[in-house]
Amino acid sequence: MRSVVEFQDYREFMRHWFAENKLRHGLTWRDFSHRAGYVSPVFLKLVSEGKSSLRKGGVERVAQAMGLEGFEKAYFINLVTFTQSKIGPQRKKAFDEMQALAQAHKVNVLGRKSMGYYESWKNPVLRELVPHMPKMFPKKVADCCLPKMTAAEVKESVRYLVDLGLLKKNKDGTYRQSDKSVSTGEMSFVPFAIQQMHLQMGNFALDAIKNLPLSERNVSGITMGLTQKAYAKIVAELAEFRKKIIAIASEDDGMDRVYRLNLQLFPLTKNIQEIQNA
Known part of the structure; x- marks a missing residue:
């Protein structure tokens, strides 16, 4: 059975734990709920499916029902908070x-070292910028960035990028990229880190709308009614479009400025079918 520390969603862990114990010991959802002190025989099944949530008083009972002790129990308790909290200090903590x-x-299951790349906007910006500013002092590099950055932050980020293998230092003291682009791959921890970066980049987009002339920015949007099927097709098209943009950027070895392209598609209303049928 996989350890709880291999999971970044407590509901996924609960489903895994239940499936293993059902196979080995014939456990039922009624048995599981009873062990955790719940009257409803299907409550924990609903929780595992995302149809209900654990409250503070029940988290420890569920952990005990699954036989978690010591650091695994502590991890599970934090995992519940992480899964159920919105983006913010509580979730980060x-x-x-x-x-x-x-x-x-x-x-070593969360890949913290790699995840750090996505936690700060400075890392991807400097990964693009530094190779095109050969032998420039960190202060000059920092001054080139529109969001404020210090020379010390430039040094720290460049050291990190070199340590991570995303930048390589040449014999003459300049830097080059090890690859033209960076992918998140299949790392399960990345979505949380990406959320932090999207928040930072979203704020920078607002600043650009306020402070940059139209000739230096391009912002547009569409408000439209969609079905779930149409939404899925648009998401697929956006993925293909993103690949084309990466290919265009990769074809050109030169660079004038570092840009950020945000692709955003999000709901402005609740599901009207669910509201009408309620």
């Missing part, structure tokens, strides 16, 4: 505590 528990017990 829970993730950091999960990471600390994993590291303290020598469980």
